[in-house]
């Protein structure tokens with residue numbers, strides 16, 4: 488599993504002075520924002536009788552266990568035990584795990600792994616997250632992490648898997664196989680290619696009827712992909728973030744951002760983009776889940792055939808496996 492990395496949790500504005508729970512790499516975690524704005528992430532466990540802290544509640548800058556009222560501060564130290572007399576010493580072992588967290592580019596991030604390493608590893612910086620309007624949706628489903636990550640920048644699946652959502656909007660690959668101008672970077676994979684404009688009449692009126700739509704793909708190791716589609720001054724940016732939830736499940740967050748698309752009507756733009764992008768991950772889920780079942784069954788006898796057009800996926804896989812080895 489990919490530890491010692493920063494993971495996206497939710498847009499900053501969604502985290503309030505209230506408990507939010509997430510499971511990441513098998514660890515159950517609670518998040519809340521203190522009244523002074525600082526965010527806190529703690530393991531979802533009270534060390535008194537081992538129950539979930541998420542069954543309790545937040546009191547200002549502390550989380551209160553719902554069972555016997557023990558209170559924990561942002562560092563995970565128990566700071567109040569209601570059954571003790573004032574002045575009684577709190578056992579020093581009454582402490583639970585806390586996680587490094589960050590508000591960065593308008594999102595809440597958590598560092599999973601060795602906490603000491605968090606200060607010299609940065610979250611992926613995608614400045615558009617801080618500047619452009621966006622809409623997002625998150626899904627948890629059964630899938631293999633590598634296969635899911637690989638699917639994010641797979642150029643040929645769009646015309647089929649996404650035939651009912653973004654196919655017309657994004658255009659169609661005309662050359663077979665296309666030239667993807669792939670580059671393997673230190674922290675990911677990058678490519679650029681053209682898709683034929685197959686938008687509907689209405690889409691062409693607004694987005695232009697150029698013959699080709701330039702598409703930029705980028706994978707930021709280990710967990711974010713970026714698909715950038717440009718129609719002259721209008722830009723659509725689709726980010727996908729993957730995270731291992733437990734041994735069998737992954738979570739995929741699909742974040743759609745845009746620039747100069749109905750800028751005078753932000754609410755309409757959001758509605759329009761949300762409708763376009765809502766289906767995208769749903770369309771991928773059945774394929775990725777079925778892939779996991781077959782991978783499990785055939786494990787050592789995998790029958791997989793690739794062709795030239797799989798260049799992007801194969802380069803991605805090679806890069807990913809090399810990176811995994813390096814970090815092991």
Ligand code: FES
Nearest residue numbers: 533535536552555
């Ligand atoms: S189990 Fe949490 S206070 Fe007792």
Ligand SMILES: [Fe+2]
Nearest residue numbers: 638648767771
């Ligand atoms: Fe997809």
